Amino acid sequence: MNNNIDVLIIxxxxxxxxxxxxxxKEGAExxxxxxxxxxxxxxxxxxxHPGFGLRTFREELTGPEYMHRFIQQAHEAGVEFRTNxxxxxxxxxxxAVWTMNKERGIECLNPKSIVLxxxxxxRPAGAIRIPGTRPAGIYTAGTAQRFVNMEGYMPGKRAVIxxxxxxxxxxxxxxxxxxxxxxxxxxxxSWPGGLRRNIAQCLDDYGIPFHLQTTVMKIHGADRLExxxxxxxxxxxxxxxxTERYVPCDTxxxxxxxxxxxxxxxxxxxxxxxxxxxxxxxxxxQTSNPAVFxxxxxxxxxxxxxxxxxxxxxxxxxxxxxxxxxxxxxxxRIPVKGGENVRLYSPQFVTGEADTIIYMRVTHxxxxxxxxxxxxxxYTQRLRYARPGEMNEVRIKAADIQAKPDxxxxxxxxxxx
Amino acid sequence: MNYDVIIIGSGVxxxxxxxxxxxxxxxxAVLDKASELPSGASRANSSMIHGGFDDKPGTMKAxxxxxxNKMWHSLVKELDIDFNHCGSYxxxxxxxxxxxxxxxxxxxxxxxxxxxxxxxxxxMREKEPNVSKDIVAxxxxxxxGIINNFEAVNALIESAKINGAELFLETLVTGLLFDEKNNxxxxxxxxxxxxxxxxxxxxxxxxxxISKWAGDTSFKIIPTKGEYLLLDRTTQGFIHSFLFSxxxxxxxxxxxxxxxxxxxxxxxxxxxxxxxEDRATTPEGLAEVLKGARRLVPxxxxxxxxxxFAGVRANTESGDxxxxxxxxxxxxxxxxxxxxxxxxxxxxxxxxVADLLKEELADRxxxxxxxxxxxxxxxxxxxxxxxMEEREELVKKDPxxxxxxxxxxxxxxxxxxxxxxxxxxxxxAVKMMTRAGTGRCQGGFCCPRVxxxxxRELNIPLDEITRHGGESKLLVGKTKEFxxxxxxx
Numbered sequence: 091m092n093n094n095i096d097v098l099i100i101x102x103x104x105x106x107x108x109x110x111x112x113x114x115k116e117g118a119e120x121x122x123x124x125x126x127x128x129x130x131x132x133x134x135x136x137x138x139h140p141g142f143g144l145r146t147f148r149e150e151l152t153g154p155e156y157m158h159r160f161i162q163q164a165h166e167a168g169v170e171f172r173t174n175x176x177x178x179x180x181x182x183x184x185x186a187v188w189t190m191n192k193e194r195g196i197e198c199l200n201p202k203s204i205v206l207x208x209x210x211x212x213r214p215a216g217a218i219r220i221p222g223t224r225p226a227g228i229y230t231a232g233t234a235q236r237f238v239n240m241e242g243y244m245p246g247k248r249a250v251i252x253x254x255x256x257x258x259x260x261x262x263x264x265x266x267x268x269x270x271x272x273x274x275x276x277x278x279x280s281w282p283g284g285l286r287r288n289i290a291q292c293l294d295d296y297g298i299p300f301h302l303q304t305t306v307m308k309i310h311g312a313d314r315l316e317x318x319x320x321x322x323x324x325x326x327x328x329x330x331x332x333t334e335r336y337v338p339c340d341t342x343x344x345x346x347x348x349x350x351x352x353x354x355x356x357x358x359x360x361x362x363x364x365x366x367x368x369x370x371x372x373x374x375x376q377t378s379n380p381a382v383f384x385x386x387x388x389x390x391x392x393x394x395x396x397x398x399x400x401x402x403x404x405x406x407x408x409x410x411x412x413x414x415x416x417x418x419x420x421x422x423r424i425p426v427k428g429g430e431n432v433r434l435y436s437p438q439f440v441t442g443e444a445d446t447i448i449y450m451r452v453t454h455x456x457x458x459x460x461x462x463x464x465x466x467x468x469y470t471q472r473l474r475y476a477r478p479g480e481m482n483e484v485r486i487k488a489a490d491i492q493a494k495p496d497x498x499x500x501x502x503x504x505x506x507x
Numbered sequence: 508m509n510y511d512v513i514i515i516g517s518g519v520x521x522x523x524x525x526x527x528x529x530x531x532x533x534x535x536a537v538l539d540k541a542s543e544l545p546s547g548a549s550r551a552n553s554s555m556i557h558g559g560f561d562d563k564p565g566t567m568k569a570x571x572x573x574x575x576n577k578m579w580h581s582l583v584k585e586l587d588i589d590f591n592h593c594g595s596y597x598x599x600x601x602x603x604x605x606x607x608x609x610x611x612x613x614x615x616x617x618x619x620x621x622x623x624x625x626x627x628x629x630x631m632r633e634k635e636p637n638v639s640k641d642i643v644a645x646x647x648x649x650x651x652g653i654i655n656n657f658e659a660v661n662a663l664i665e666s667a668k669i670n671g672a673e674l675f676l677e678t679l680v681t682g683l684l685f686d687e688k689n690n691x692x693x694x695x696x697x698x699x700x701x702x703x704x705x706x707x708x709x710x711x712x713x714x715x716x717i718s719k720w721a722g723d724t725s726f727k728i729i730p731t732k733g734e735y736l737l738l739d740r741t742t743q744g745f746i747h748s749f750l751f752s753x754x755x756x757x758x759x760x761x762x763x764x765x766x767x768x769x770x771x772x773x774x775x776x777x778x779x780x781x782x783x784e785d786r787a788t789t790p791e792g793l794a795e796v797l798k799g800a801r802r803l804v805p806x807x808x809x810x811x812x813x814x815x816f817a818g819v820r821a822n823t824e825s826g827d828x829x830x831x832x833x834x835x836x837x838x839x840x841x842x843x844x845x846x847x848x849x850x851x852x853x854x855x856x857x858x859x860v861a862d863l864l865k866e867e868l869a870d871r872x873x874x875x876x877x878x879x880x881x882x883x884x885x886x887x888x889x890x891x892x893x894x895m896e897e898r899e900e901l902v903k904k905d906p907x908x909x910x911x912x913x914x915x916x917x918x919x920x921x922x923x924x925x926x927x928x929x930x931x932x933x934x935x936a937v938k939m940m941t942r943a944g945t946g947r948c949q950g951g952f953c954c955p956r957v958x959x960x961x962x963r964e965l966n967i968p969l970d971e972i973t974r975h976g977g978e979s980k981l982l983v984g985k986t987k988e989f990x991x992x993x994x995x996x
Contacts, residue, residue: 214949216814226974
């Protein structure tokens with residue numbers, strides 16, 4: 091019963107559940123989604139704050155509500171789910187997927203196509219090498235969110251938040267709601283990591299101080315965190331002498347970046363993009379292994395779950411097409427290049443098989459009117475600003491690609507007007 | 508509580524002695540102030556099993572390092588410890604350093620180090636293509652290796668326990684007890700008195716202080732901090748052997764190595780300090796490590812750093828180990844100042860201590876061989892390293908092995924449960940015994956899950972679980988209770 095799977099999806103977060111729906115809608119017979127957690131929904135299970143689904147449903151939903159709608163659709167479409175099931179190996183040559191589960195033991199699945207939807211994980215403190223001790227009380231914002239929202243326990247009473255990624259901002263507010271103090275949010279860059287909307291709703295509304303170009307220099311405390319030393323940094327991110335300040339706190343929450351989780355992708359021999367950290371994909375969301383597709387934060391870290399779901403639907407549909415032998419091995423591969431101020435973008439190749447969106451982020455903020463473009467002459471759109479914390483989109487029409495049979499390369503960029 | 512022998516400290520020295528003495532019919536108590544093992548210098552070091560060329564002939568270090576190396580090669584099999592028999596290079600960048608290699612080679616030959624030779628930089632780069640092009644020559648030592656030091660200390664103490672020794676964690680020795688003749692009668696601790704005619708001081712950075720209680724002030728411990736960088740396991744294979752710089756006065760210099768699990772690692776610094784417990788990393792120290800690492804390996808991929816840490820080693824003024832049975836008070840044995848190559852030397856030191864007891868303290872302790880001694884100890888299954896058949900068998904026997912707890916290091920619930928069965932009570936203890944939390948997310952994923960399992964298995968509330976004992980609780984209470992209490996205040 092494990093060898094007639096058309097589309098096997100790894101991870102039942104927003105991307106994976108949408109991929110399941112996408113695959114079924116495309117007509118795949120047997121679509122199975124594997125999830126290592128005991129329940130479906132991925133990280134959205136613990137995102138109990140509102141703000142999800144504004145684009146998709148034109149409503150402001152909580153994370154679990156948003157997921158519930160998709161999960162229901164998936165059940166109705168006949169997607170099979172296996173929870174408490176961990177994929178621990180994908181064989182490079184055969185695409186065999188090895189899973190484990192307490193009841194079923196170790197199993198080897200041989201699907202016709204695979205969709206990778208493992209999401210991303212948070213960068214730990216060690217990644218930025220903060221000097222000092224190693225006490226209890228230092229958590230990534232997501233781990234703290236799990237403790238508060240899923241387990242019902244408080245990680246501390248007085249928190250400092252390092253990094254201004256969205257989960258950090260959300261957790262600042264959450265800690266206040268639960269009666270803790272939040273001394274401040276510190277961001278090493280001169281611009282925020284998260285959405286402006288979250289700065290306003292989570293920090294400004296609660297009077298939480300937000301310090302740009304400031305970072306945690308040292309961690310104090312032997313058993314439990316006792317405090318941190320913060321300092322201003324210059325434009326090269328070097329701490330400025332004389333600006334050090336000791337902040338007593340029992341908790342340090344980190345929101346210093348998300349990394350696509352691609353251990354399995356690497357195991358499967360899939361090309362990983364050095365900048366996005368996710369698989370190199372074309373606009374069908376097909377990876378360097380033609381039978382393997384990928385969608386969501388495992389490819390590139392998105393701001394909005396709506397985009398993740400959209401991409402999941404596309405990857406699932408294309409995986410179903412592949413399983414049915416409907417994707418030609420000779421699809422076009424027009425490379426996409428990023429302009430000067432483009433830090434990362436995805437997909438990296440365009441086939442012209444369907445209309446597509448290229449998602450991108452700028453390296454430096456542009457705080458004036460600007461335009462996002464795709465050359466040669468494929469797209470242009472005026473923007474009021476462009477910020478690293480907020481993803482931009484380039485929409486490419488398949489017809490435009492097909493109309494340019496000699497197209498060798500597409501360049502995406504954002505430039506001030 | 509009455510024992511034949513009390514060992515203060517359960518680092519690799521104390522645990523090694525406990526295991527050695529468990530070969531005899533003795534009632535052994537091992538006392539350690541920490542909540543998990545290893546905790547002191549045995550936790551945070553280079554995990555190196557040295558060749559033995561670095562120590563001046565005639566010193567205790569020279570006496571124990573080479574035999575210690577040999578003993579570890581069989582101990583790792585007997586006790587099921589991960590060991591990477593990778594060999595080591597001391598790298599020379601100029602003529603002066605080449606002269607130093609020649610001196611080391613000479614010294615190594617006197618010390619009886621097998622197989623050492625000087626090779627050219629080019630020859631070395633055939634095997635280690637990522638090392639600096641400026642390395643002109645290197646001293647190769649084939650018997651050197653890298654051990655899983657967490658596993659090693661736990662394996663030694665488990666083996667001792669299998670053979671009857673008792674381990675008391677969170678037991679801080681606060682003083683010595685003397686009889687009417689002023690000889691050793693036992694120790695006082697935060698958990699009460701432990702009595703024995705023989706007390707062995709394996710107190711690491713605290714061994715000088717403990718020795719003072721016995722009246723021996725002949726040596727002074729100089730706590731010396733060593734800082735390290737540890738990188739993601741995807742760096743596996745970037746280098747293969749243990750790489751030394753030429754040593755300076757400060758120590759063996761910054762090294763680059765691949766741990767027994769495949770993480771690239773670099774360190775240590777050598778900073779003398781007053782406080783034996785100060786294990787904070789410093790900006791200067793970490794910068795020094797990175798600089799040293801890049802000198803040996805120019806493309807050292809520090810962007811893949813996952814954690815930094817520091818250990819404090821028990822240096823002595825003499826630079827040598829301080830191992831002796833005191834004349835007065837009788838019954839007190841110092842095994843102090845055990846710093847590099849202490850880990851390597853520890854099995855040989857343990858055997859020497861057993862001889863010392865036989866020869867010098869026969870009036871106080873009798874070492875009768877324990878015919879029932881079981882030399883083997885089986886480690887907790889390491890799911891990551893098993894082949895598919897072994898995994899299937901394990902899962903069939905116990906389905907808990909089919910539940911992944913730590914996704915970075917592929918540690919299963921079965922392993923965590925086994926660690927708890929073997930005495931783990933804290934997040935760090937589980938980490939030391941199973942490697943859960945040692946990977947790239949540094950416990951972000953598994954810490955709440957390990958905490959839940961500890962809470963469930965030990966039947967203690969989640970907010971009582973600690974990171975590493977003492978006041979290191981992970982959580983400060985339940986959410987709504989917390990808010991209500993705050994309102995009441």
